[in-house]
Amino acid sequence: MEERKFTLLSAELRCPACQAEDAFTLFGRTEKIPYFGEVMETMLQCKNCGLRSSDIMCLEQKEPTRYKYKVSNPQDLFIKVVRSSTGVIKIPELGITITPGPQAEGYISNIEGVLERVADVVKMTIKWADTTDQKRKGEEVLNLIKLAKDGQTSLTLIIEDPFGNSAIVSENEAKIEKKRLSFSEIEQYRMPQTLR
Numbered sequence: 001m002e003e004r005k006f007t008l009l010s011a012e013l014r015c016p017a018c019q020a021e022d023a024f025t026l027f028g029r030t031e032k033i034p035y036f037g038e039v040m041e042t043m044l045q046c047k048n049c050g051l052r053s054s055d056i057m058c059l060e061q062k063e064p065t066r067y068k069y070k071v072s073n074p075q076d077l078f079i080k081v082v083r084s085s086t087g088v089i090k091i092p093e094l095g096i097t098i099t100p101g102p103q104a105e106g107y108i109s110n111i112e113g114v115l116e117r118v119a120d121v122v123k124m125t126i127k128w129a130d131t132t133d134q135k136r137k138g139e140e141v142l143n144l145i146k147l148a149k150d151g152q153t154s155l156t157l158i159i160e161d162p163f164g165n166s167a168i169v170s171e172n173e174a175k176i177e178k179k180r181l182s183f184s185e186i187e188q189y190r191m192p193q194t195l196r
């Protein structure tokens with residue numbers, strides 16, 4: 001993340017994590033994302049406990065939306081992704097759903113970046129897995145991610161955001177399936193961040 005582009009929004013606040021006075025700083029920057037809208041990227045950090053977090057918020061009113069994109073060749077890896085801390089990531093072929101929780105971070109990246117972050121989560125679950133079966137399943141997922149990045153298998157990236165702050169963005173809008181989320185679909189996201 002290019003920190004120098006951020007401007008100071010607020011400083012010398014009390015840190016919500018360590019409670020240190022005057023240690024907490026909030027930075028922000030706005031970016032106009034073609035085919036989506038203007039977003040505010042925020043970053044907060046505590047100089048006492050080292051807490052760092054970032055998030056994305058769309059500055060325009062958005063509907064709860066599901067974006068779906070078939071990743072079938074290496075060119076697709078460059079498709080832009082806006083993932084807010086409220087965005088749910090699903091990759092059905094990998095059996096993966098990442099729902100947001102208090103630790104969720106927002107970011108602007110591309111499909112390759114999202115796959116790398118998913119791989120990091122899978123590596124963590126392999127590390128903490130109780131059974132060799134779970135470890136093997138994790139290794140299979142990592143292998144599929146690698147194959148998809150090489151264009152040897154296809155994956156479907158789905159991002160659902162009940163607040164509409166997340167998106168898959170491309171000038172070739174025909175490749176992106178976009179749908180408004182129903183009330184029952186929004187309701188199911190009242191749970192902590194987990195890998196299911």
Ligand SMILES: [Zn+2]
Binds near residue numbers: 018
């Ligand atoms: Zn702190």
